[in-house]
Amino acid sequence: MSLPANYLQMRSTVSSEGQLRMELVEKQMPTPTENQVVVRIEATPINPSDLAVMLGLSDSSQATTSGDGSKAVLSAPIAPQIMPALKARYDQALPIGNEGAGVVVAAGSGEYAQSLLGKTVAAMGGGMYAQYQVVDAMNCLPLLEGNTAKEGASSFVNPLTALCMIETMRMDGHTALVHTAAASNLGQMLNRICQADGVDLVNVVRKDEQEKVLRDMGAKYVVNSSKETFMKDLINAIHETGATLAFDATGGGHLASNILSAMEAAAARTPGAYSIYGSVKHKQVYLYGGLDTAPTTLSRGYGMAWGVGGWLLPNFLAKAGMEVAVRLRTRVAKELTTTFASNYTEELSLTDMLDADTVRRYDAKKTGEKFLVCPQMPI
Numbered sequence: 001m002s003l004p005a006n007y008l009q010m011r012s013t014v015s016s017e018g019q020l021r022m023e024l025v026e027k028q029m030p031t032p033t034e035n036q037v038v039v040r041i042e043a044t045p046i047n048p049s050d051l052a053v054m055l056g057l058s059d060s061s062q063a064t065t066s067g068d069g070s071k072a073v074l075s076a077p078i079a080p081q082i083m084p085a086l087k088a089r090y091d092q093a094l095p096i097g098n099e100g101a102g103v104v105v106a107a108g109s110g111e112y113a114q115s116l117l118g119k120t121v122a123a124m125g126g127g128m129y130a131q132y133q134v135v136d137a138m139n140c141l142p143l144l145e146g147n148t149a150k151e152g153a154s155s156f157v158n159p160l161t162a163l164c165m166i167e168t169m170r171m172d173g174h175t176a177l178v179h180t181a182a183a184s185n186l187g188q189m190l191n192r193i194c195q196a197d198g199v200d201l202v203n204v205v206r207k208d209e210q211e212k213v214l215r216d217m218g219a220k221y222v223v224n225s226s227k228e229t230f231m232k233d234l235i236n237a238i239h240e241t242g243a244t245l246a247f248d249a250t251g252g253g254h255l256a257s258n259i260l261s262a263m264e265a266a267a268a269r270t271p272g273a274y275s276i277y278g279s280v281k282h283k284q285v286y287l288y289g290g291l292d293t294a295p296t297t298l299s300r301g302y303g304m305a306w307g308v309g310g311w312l313l314p315n316f317l318a319k320a321g322m323e324v325a326v327r328l329r330t331r332v333a334k335e336l337t338t339t340f341a342s343n344y345t346e347e348l349s350l351t352d353m354l355d356a357d358t359v360r361r362y363d364a365k366k367t368g369e370k371f372l373v374c375p376q377m378p379i
């Protein structure tokens with residue numbers, strides 16, 4: 001197959017003057033090295049982890065678009081107090097888009113790379129908001145016969161994160177989980193996994209409709225942080241499940257602290273689980289997302305056996321090793337259209353991504369509203 005000499009790739013730049021600029025740049029078609037492949041990207045999702053890099057914490061309510069077609073440019077101001085945190089990326093046009101799927105159209109001479117030629121694969125590695133991308137063959141997951149690129153677009157970030165939460169639980173000696181922003185795309189996958197694997201999961205949501213989404217899926221424990229009975233409900237659910245590990249997607253405010261307080265109160269109900277320094281069992285909250293940008297506030301009142309820390313998928317996978325990664329990827333490929341199915345509310349071309357009104361909609365990160373970029377759609 002003859003490939004075009006050039007292709008378009010989305011770039012995001014934060015200027016030292018405090019402006020975000022997003023635009024398409026023309027790149028030369030690369031020649032893959034021995035263990036690389038070139039993927040014609042057909043579908044790539046917009047996840048919260050993409051938005052952070054893509055929009056550079058700019059104020060999307062003030063975003064504007066100039067020009068059109070492949071010359072469209074999105075601009076948005078960034079608040080001065082945020083700028084120091086972005087210093088490492090000032091004035092660099094960064095490629096964006098963590099994962100995607102498409103057809104392998106060129107491959108290096110390596111055996112595995114060659115075996116992927118012509119196959120539809122999911123891929124990770126960055127720069128996926130592009131018509132083509134070169135990736136390491138090892139970062140490709142061949143989809144099973146009959147599965148499409150759109151079905152495989154979200155094969156890595158959310159499926160592997162949900163699976164690795166369970167792996168973390170087992171490795172760290174916990175037996176049940178608490179999860180926040182639990183009606184998210186990832187949260188729904190986690191519910192399906194936990195139900196299939198017999199793991200108790202306490203879902204924390206903030207709206208009645210999110211409660212309904214999860215209960216309709218068969219979730220047993222759903223607590224709503226906007227209800228007056230929230231703390232009581234959370235303590236009861238933690239007591240029943242024995243959860244001592246939480247993954248908090250909000251990251252900010254009091255939620256992590258409230259979860260630790262609830263774990264402590266639940267432990268206090270169990271004779272022997274307590275010492276003069278608080279409950280004995282280690283309680284851990286991992287802040288794995290930043291949906292709430294407020295500072296994280298800890299009101300310590302839960303003894304001394306607790307921890308709050310960050311958690312990132314690639315770091316966990318590096319620690320868990322290749323065998324675990326292969327086992328989890330194999331499960332994702334097998335259950336792609338069931339456990340790990342993602343629903344998209346809208347499909348966007350690369351230029352649609354630069355439309356200011358569209359940006360405001362996908363930056364809202366609302367429950368059930370996921371956007372899929374289809375780079376082969378006409379510009």
Ligand SMILES: NC(=O)c1ccc[n+]([C@@H]2O[C@H](COP(=O)([O-])OP(=O)(O)OC[C@H]3O[C@@H](n4cnc5c(N)ncnc54)[C@H](OP(=O)(O)O)[C@@H]3O)[C@@H](O)[C@H]2O)c1
Nearest residue numbers: 048161181184185186249288289291292311312313366367
């Ligand atoms: N650390 C890692 O390695 C890693 C990997 C993958 C994903 N993640 C994180 O996983 C999270 C979920 O991703 P996703 O793709 O599944 O998200 P998603 O489908 O876009 O859903 C986002 C959810 O978050 C809720 N939400 C937004 N702002 C909130 C806030 N301030 N407080 C409480 N809930 C809020 C939304 O509910 P409303 O409708 O109420 O707004 C929605 O249910 C993200 O935070 C992402 O960054 C982390």
